[in-house]
Amino acid sequence: MAEPFEFPVDRTAVMLFARSLGDINPVFWDPNDPATKAAGGIVTPPTFVQSSAHWDPNYALDLTRPRKGPAPAHRGDAGGGGLGRGLHAEQHYEYHHPIHPGDTLTVTTRPGERWEKQGKRGGKLLFSESITDYTNQDGVLCVTARSVGVQTEKAVEQ
């Protein structure tokens, strides 16, 4: 089980995330829009919690992040995508409570199931799951994410 870390949610990060998805919905950036007021304030796109990667001290897919020590090794069993032969196979979210700018989420990840499958083109496929809870400063669980990563024995051919 990875060490939990804090993910402060800020308005600029939400705006940039929405923008990267081509999303101009004011509910993700304009606090004065009627739609935002109706939503109880700025909310976050459905996949926004992915950007907690910026705050994950052990996040391995940011090789140029400035660090005091060496970069963490990529864990092949960590779910999600990976370098080289790793790919992100599935992603699932359950939404329990809205996330707003100003929230500080505690991110807690635990390993899930692991299984193997024979691939059609890439040899044996090794699947692994990780499950992440995003809990806000009031102790309210906001989002549960389940990520499935797959490692192939050789590069996937197109």
Next chain:
Amino acid sequence: MTVKVGDTHEAVVVENIQRTHIVKYAGASGDFNPLHHDDTLAKSLAGYPSVFAHGMLSMGLTGRMLTDWLGATSLKKYGVRFTRQVWPGDTLTAKGEVTEIKDGLATIKLVTVNQNGESVVEGEAVAAI
């Protein structure tokens, strides 16, 4: 939002996706896997023809179709399988169909296809209606 079983919705969520789109998602999400921005490494490290988009970019774009259709705060569940890679130049269309309504919750079957009609993302969402 009022929907009924059989209702469908679709939207072109990105047209002719550029490396710049992918890089912008990398910056926003924090996923700097070089397979998504470094053509040289994508070819040499893993034998891919070029960089390709993060699966999570396809999921995020598909999510935009959902929130535009059903509202930004209605989703209860959203899950996908990544079925095919998205390459620079691809155009993606996200499609949803209401398959069940029960206890105020609509189940939506999802598929996002490229310009050849091949699925890149398949999944399901549950939204409060």
